[in-house]
Amino acid sequence: MAYVAPAEVEQIPPAEVEDVELYHAKSWVTKYVFSQDAKVIAIQYSATAIAIGLVGLVLSWLMRLQLGFPELFDFIEPSDYYQFITVHGMIMVIYLLTALFLGGFGNYLIPLMVGARDMVFPYVNMVSYWVYLGAVILLIVSFFVPGGATGAGWTLYPPQAILSGTPGSEGGIILMLVSLALFIIGFTMGGLNYVVTVLQARTRGMTLMRLPLTIWGIFTATVLALLAFPALLVGAVMMTFDKLLGTSFFMPALVEMGVYLDYGGGSPLLFQHLFWFFGHPEVYIVALPAFGIVSDLISVHARRHIFGYRMMVWAIVGIGALSFVVWAHHMYVSGMNPWFGFFFATTTLIIAVPTALKVYNWTLTLWKGNIRFTLPMLFALAFIVTFVNGGITGLFLGNVVVDVPLSDTMFVVAHFHMVMGVAPLLVVFGGIYHWFPLITGRMLHEGMGQFHFWVTFIGAYTIFLPLHYLGFLGVPRRYFEMGETNFIPESAQDLNAFVTVVALTVGVAQIVFFINLFWSLKNGKLAGHNPWKACSLEWRTAHVPPRHGNFDDLPVVYRWAYDYGVPGADEDFIPQDVPPDRVSTGKGEV
């Protein structure tokens, strides 16, 4: 307890402001629909994100079917395939994971974990969700306009994104860009809320260095997002101008199907820089909350203080900062200056250091712990393994020259699905198994959970490991109807078909998870007040599930969130709001 030994606890400062009166919902509509309660908004965000995520999942099946069995699924046209790819990528990265981690987990956990009654600006928070919903709806609508959704790839590179050789270049691309702009606006409202709440609404005694790492992860990710999304917004607005007004921000002089266009002087590469200035931090916008949540899951379920808390915090902040200076590693084959390559390869390698620190600290938190293989713990362990795996393949891609044969192949697809697809999703599941008892008052069913875990974990590896191998062969990504070419020899095509079968199976198996959610809502074991015996404040509310306003009296914090296995204490954990003199010990001393 080097950091917050109870003896060191100084006087807790008196409250600086009076407890505010929260907005009182008068009707069902203001309580559950246009709600200003961060917890309800969190559920709305999560439900919407998961629903759209399922659309993304179905799109991935269609793509996999096409890749695995090209003859059978020849009704999937190239334009369909590219639309599926694009919308799948967009949905998964932005509308699912970003929204779920920040809008979902962020909204639910931030006020509870810092000991606040709600977000600082509840009304803006509500608007944030509705704007997000608008963005999601626009995205879906884009499938139904003439020409369909855009098929420009989730990277939306101009010139092709707005030229007629690409599906959806009529209306789809515009709807996509507007939807992104809406998403960013909505997110900014929410994001400002999260940041201000963490900085300003912590309860008495909750110093920054006593925040649970979940909050550090979500907070840092939100700051990243607030800084990174504007680059995408600018890119989207400029591209909309290029398309609608005929400006030439990203458009050089060029022909479209043999006809000269009225563009000239723009730079396609400018868009790539803007996109990846957002795009790389985006990886960490998804990864940092996952880091934070995993740290907490491990600590609680191994009954061990987090090892090196301060280092963990600085690693999160450091990774966040570094993630802004590596973006051009996505552009090694764009023909950039080798000195750029030199710089970006170096910074990319350096990011490995704080990341390695986190893995060490997780390992040491587990070391000599009292590990309980609860579902959240299983998912957390699976995350660590997957993340290390995915991170390591990133070292291949980070080195400019080795990236050359691998860039734009299935190897890249495998790499990013491991680090930013599978790994964060494992944490999402772990988090849901962990906090479901708080949200609903009931435990999820263990047997169904175990089944879900093993199928998902083993399945994810079975799907994505073979794709690394296909990448080595040189199988390009974003290729429609490869079937058997000599880039995809027969042996590899068999593998492709196998992957498709596994992907479908794993996808369908997720049904068990949803059955579990609904079944447990009514029939789950009653959770009681603190089923995992955790120290952080979200478990210290008067009611489970917590009501509007969260706490009866705001708690006062006396220690960090990791007092597990305190020597001399009767119980093996001391919640954050227990004052030193109230810790019951056999010897009367802590």
Add this chain to the structure above:
Amino acid sequence: MMQRLTILAPMTALSFFGAAGNAFAGGRSEPWQMWFQPAASPVMERIIEFHNLLFVIEVSIVTLVLGLMCYIIVRFNAKANPVPTKTTHNTLLEVVWTGVPLLILMVIAVPSLNLLYYADRIENIEMTLKVTGNQWFWTYSYPDHGGFEFDSVIVPDDELKEGQPRLLTVDNEVVLPVETNIRLLFTSSDVIHNWAVPSLGLKLDTVAGRINENWMRINKEGDYYGMCSELCGINHGFMPIHVKAVSKADFAEWVETARKEFAGAGGPAPVRVAETGAR
């Protein structure tokens, strides 16, 4: 059979690194191929060498972490270790393990950046090939041989002749001499494409309004295949690359016939950057 076994036991495949270089005729991937296509240029040879170093380092790290995880799971589960320890940090350990990854990164970075420089340096150039990406075919021009140029378009499945690989065959392959330092200029008439030939270690975007430069040297005569590697619209998957490397003498001969064949031709004229500027 050997190849099958290596798939089942990826670790033994480590010993195949050496062999991978000359096991196949090359130019495209083969059934049961394990690694990269065999190198046909000095740059790709070095890339494979460096990749092998990386691979060993990375497999060791993953194995180490996995092993540690397994040990922890067995040794410190709730039953095996009922009393968790209280240590919160250990300064010596922390310093050491920040140092170790830094060292490993140095070991990686030095050869990596060296090779980056090597791959980019263009020296003793003997001829130039200009590659223009179009939706959805390539235009090749030979400015040092009289400036003739031609289009290279995919041959559809139903016109393939015996032995021609599907989705990789084009009407006019790009013919180049072996053991010659060739400067490559890349541009595009419309969207971004990417000229990629794995066995030559080449992959570079073609961007309208820009010229990217690179070089290559082909070691052996043979057919080397590649595919467009930057999403460029609906037919992105259907603009393959076929490099036919021949001896210098054969190349000279080919240039003579090609000059006549493609004189004044060039099909749907590719954009000349100068022209569009004057528009």
